[in-house]
Amino acid sequence: MDPSAAVYPEQRAANPYLPEVAADPLPFYERLRRECPIANMEGLDEGTHIISRYEDVKFALKHPEIFSSDLVAVDIGQDRPLIPLQVDPPEHAKYRRVMDPQLGPSVIGHLEDEMRKLANELIDGFAGRGAVDFHAEFSVPYPCTVFLQLTGLPLDQLDQFLTWKDNIIRPEVDFGDIEAATRVRHETGKAMYSYFEGVIDDRLANPGDDIITRFVQAEIDGQTMSREEILDICYLFILGGLDTVTSTLDCSIAYLAQHADRQRQLADDPSLVPHAVEELLRLHTPVMQVLRVVVTEHEMHGVTMRPGDTVMVMLGSADTDVDEFGHTADDYDLQREVNRHLAFGGGPHRCLGSHLARLELKVALEELHRRLPAYAVAEGATLDYSPGIREIASLPLVFDPKAVA
Amino acid sequence: MRLVFDAEACVGHGRCYALAPELFDADDQGHCVVLVEVVDAAQADRARQAVNNCPEEAIRLDP
Ligand code: HEM
Ligand code: SF4
Numbered sequence: 249m250d251p252s253a254a255v256y257p258e259q260r261a262a263n264p265y266l267p268e269v270a271a272d273p274l275p276f277y278e279r280l281r282r283e284c285p286i287a288n289m290e291g292l293d294e295g296t297h298i299i300s301r302y303e304d305v306k307f308a309l310k311h312p313e314i315f316s317s318d319l320v321a322v323d324i325g326q327d328r329p330l331i332p333l334q335v336d337p338p339e340h341a342k343y344r345r346v347m348d349p350q351l352g353p354s355v356i357g358h359l360e361d362e363m364r365k366l367a368n369e370l371i372d373g374f375a376g377r378g379a380v381d382f383h384a385e386f387s388v389p390y391p392c393t394v395f396l397q398l399t400g401l402p403l404d405q406l407d408q409f410l411t412w413k414d415n416i417i418r419p420e421v422d423f424g425d426i427e428a429a430t431r432v433r434h435e436t437g438k439a440m441y442s443y444f445e446g447v448i449d450d451r452l453a454n455p456g457d458d459i460i461t462r463f464v465q466a467e468i469d470g471q472t473m474s475r476e477e478i479l480d481i482c483y484l485f486i487l488g489g490l491d492t493v494t495s496t497l498d499c500s501i502a503y504l505a506q507h508a509d510r511q512r513q514l515a516d517d518p519s520l521v522p523h524a525v526e527e528l529l530r531l532h533t534p535v536m537q538v539l540r541v542v543v544t545e546h547e548m549h550g551v552t553m554r555p556g557d558t559v560m561v562m563l564g565s566a567d568t569d570v571d572e573f574g575h576t577a578d579d580y581d582l583q584r585e586v587n588r589h590l591a592f593g594g595g596p597h598r599c600l601g602s603h604l605a606r607l608e609l610k611v612a613l614e615e616l617h618r619r620l621p622a623y624a625v626a627e628g629a630t631l632d633y634s635p636g637i638r639e640i641a642s643l644p645l646v647f648d649p650k651a652v653a
Numbered sequence: 654m655r656l657v658f659d660a661e662a663c664v665g666h667g668r669c670y671a672l673a674p675e676l677f678d679a680d681d682q683g684h685c686v687v688l689v690e691v692v693d694a695a696q697a698d699r700a701r702q703a704v705n706n707c708p709e710e711a712i713r714l715d716p
Contacts, residue, residue, distance in 0.1 A: 348682040586705040
């Protein structure tokens, strides 16, 4: 299916949740922006609006008084709003004030050597074979190991954490069976709350050198946070910390595997890697959209959005808008002079993990291209991208094992 | 030329201090601190690069 066929201008509707769209979203985004800048979600009543142009997306992200994050209506198994994701300013700022320093650039910088070591161990694990499922053997274990070290959670329970986040983000139920999805999410939510109750008890009794201990000890206006607040932070952390870097690595390496010249460019000149990280984040925007709920009536392109309406803010579409990025918007361009991409969102909810994620991506791309010779997607492999957050279920690559550095 | 910074608009993307660490630094929250307010011609390119990559348009370069 041509992904742009998931835009239905006559009905002013679209469906970004199809696997075909996730696999190749650019034609979908382009048609959406051009023909249907405010679309309804296909099959749902009026009252779900998809926003797709850069200017509009940016406006929505920066105006929480109109587009609120207080998404009680979006049921992902949580009992209360996730902190800080579903909290609006000014409340929101007090959490970010204590959380940001724990994931700030100077703190994160200390992890670089560990990351590099880990990346190399993972590469050693498959280098001799000349073949790898990059998703399973690198994209998943690399960021997850870093994350578990940071949070002091046990590495041998990684599979449990991964099952939980997948149950919440992409529950395995029949396509469109919302009731079953909700049931899975609720069961998972309960298990996660009860697990983290135990973690919090442990950190109160045995403070460690980890980020959960620091959240437990952090004070807002002279008071430590409540147990519920810490739980709501941990819940989101598992979702945010275990999924997104994996998806970004999947999308980035799948792209580079299909563009040998661009691999060589990074191998020849590693100083280009930070630009490549930004350009890959922009072009592939792994978190395709974020959600908001309208709290103040607002009109956009002749469409009235009413309080209670849900809004899908298409980051991926904004990031490839020609009006912002010019005629090279759909190209990979390391010389791009203006790159205000929104892959980490924008406004007050700018991704809390962005400094960590950027460093992980930089180190990974440096080490992969320092050590691996030319790599390609294995012949006959089909790449299945999951909608929403663009993870690739399996990414088989091949390379010459004798040429590994 | 002068770098004008809007602390209200900055949310800590960190593009500025990554691209031009000689002109910008991060505070403990990851928000921007302008190190060099008046930039000379030699620094202008890098300053402009930072301005061009701030998603919040929190920095401006005035003549
Ligand atoms: C390349 C990897 C990543 C991408 C593309 C990404 C993307 C995003 C986006 C788009 C948002 C904004 C959500 C919104 O506006 O509603 C966000 C928020 C957030 N992210 Fe990330 N993220 C990444 C990595 C991480 C990591 C590694 C962590 C944790 C260690 C993390 C934790 C969070 C948290 C806690 C928030 C909520 C911030 C708030 O609401 O104030 N993210 N992320
Ligand atoms: S790039 Fe912009 S938003 Fe980010 S830290 Fe610098 S000034 Fe602040």
